[in-house]
Amino acid sequence: MDTEQSPLGLDRAVPVLLVKVGHYPQSHSAVGAVRTFGRLGVPVHAMVEDRLTPTAVSRYLTRAVVAPSTGCEPPGQLVAAIREAARAVGRRSVAVATDDEAAVLLAEHAEELAPFLLLPPVPPGLPRRLADKGELARLCAAHDIPTPRALAPRDLDELRASAREWGYPVVLKNVGSFSRLRRPAVGATTVVSDERELLAVCPAGSVPSVLVQEYLPPEHAEDWFTHLCCGPGGEPLAVFTGRKLRSWPPGAGITTRARAVANPELAALAARLCRQIGYSGVADLDWRLDLRDGRYKLVDFNPRAGAQFRLFETADGVDVVRALHLSLTGRPVPRGAQLARSFGVGQVDLLSVAVTAWQERRPPRGSGPRRGTERAWLCRDDPVPALAEAVRFGGRVAVGLSRRAVGGAVSGVRRPGRR
Incomplete structure (x- = not known):
């Protein structure tokens, strides 16, 4: 019915559920999604850590579904939480994932979630492969898409050999979507400038769960992105x-x-x-x-x-x-x-x-x-x-300063660098 359509033609009778896995309460992606739908009169529901997150207090949010998680829970438990959040909406809704882990679970459990959520017909295993840095490099090679040289090394010797062959500095990244939450090898995208720094991040005797990638110097590169549907x-x-x-x-x-x-x-x-x-x-x-x-x-x-x-x-x-x-x-x-x-x-x-x-x-x-x-x-x-957001941001800054004051600052070895 026309009365159910927004000016853009969106069906206001079909709500949206923002699906999230893991703890990141300061998500401007989720806030943006709430506003972009809410301004057109589409009901928006969101999985949140608590009722005081920036997403939860938006005037455009229809309902905050409190469903905290770390992302380290068993997959069945995480899928059950998504299913319960979808049931709470009360009618079948469009699912919008705001993190890689949520996207992976929605794709791999689409059949189970289909009675509650409208989902794109993506091949079930594809989001996990795309979020995995090693698999992404292999997909790009198979389809003639340029990438920096990259390798998911099997052991420390292969990691060191790749870094020596390509020349330092090199970039280290966590490999997979869930592994970055459960067993992060680096805190963020990290540039190491020599083998000493490499061994500080991946010490001898460890099995490196990282992707090593060629470093593209900023003076010879530009950062771009594409967003698409x-x-x-x-x-x-x-x-x-x-x-x-x-x-x-x-x-x-x-x-x-x-x-x-x-x-x-x-x-x-x-x-x-x-x-x-x-x-x-x-x-x-x-x-x-x-x-x-x-x-x-x-x-x-x-x-x-x-x-x-x-x-x-x-x-x-x-x-x-x-x-x-x-x-x-x-x-x-x-x-x-x-x-x-x-x-x-x-x-x-x-x-x-x-x-x-x-x-x-x-x-x-x-x-x-x-x-x-x-x-x-x-x-x-x-x-x-x-x-x-200002309150939470101020709290994070205060915690960071207090840790530094007691000598808890992170060493400069694991410094984040360019992709």
Whole structure:
């Protein structure tokens, strides 16, 4: 019925459930999803750690389903929690995964969850392969998608040999989606500059559960990403491209400042990969343009809504999660051009600006004010999540400072670096 449709054509009778696994209460991806659906009158329910997370206090959230987890629980227990959250919604809803682990479980247990959730027809084992850094490298090689040289070593000797062959520095990453929660080898993407640092991270006698990757120096590279939504068979419904300008920590980690930039070459490359592997659903792909050979090289494929997905929107009002809802409810997705926008992540971006300016002795690129900026937290029509984030952010800073004061600072060996 027309009365059930939003201005974009979204069916307001079909609610959304944001599905999460693990403990990350300060998720601007989830807040963005709540706002993008809630502003169009679509009911949004979200799995949250507690009722005071930024997501839970958004004015646009219909219901917070308190379902805390670490991600280390048995898969059956995690799937049961998703099923109970879906039942709490009261009617079949569109599932939007906000982390890799949730995406993996939704795909692998789609048949069991189908009575409660609308899910994209992605091959069941594909999200797990894409989230696994070693498997991703093999998939890219099979489909002629450029990547930095990468290897999931079988033992320490193979790890050391690869690093020596490629030359230091090299990049270390946790390999799989669940292993990063249960047995993280590194705290984050980590650059090691010599064998001494490598052995400090992966000591003799250990079996390294890491991916070692070629280091692309920042002076010879640019950071890009594609966010897209694909229908059955990997057919792209919405494809967006943009530049990553800053991150926290600087040079790695989450995007804190980005800009939407139309890049047909990169959009076509991402779309080709999704068609070839049959990926269906929302995805966030990280690329580095290697200026030495002019090739875009895929460094990560996140089979879920990316943290900065709200950077991207078309002139028709389509973003990737709205496209997913339209597709799963059998409605057409308008094919408008992407808008020129920028994206910022509040106080974390201020930290990135300050540290980068101190390290490089100059203001970082993109540090000035911009019109049309989508802010991760602060907005006039939904201010409370920004307040909740500020309180939690302040608490994290205080805890970090107190640990340093008592000598608990992490050594400089495991410093995060560029992908």
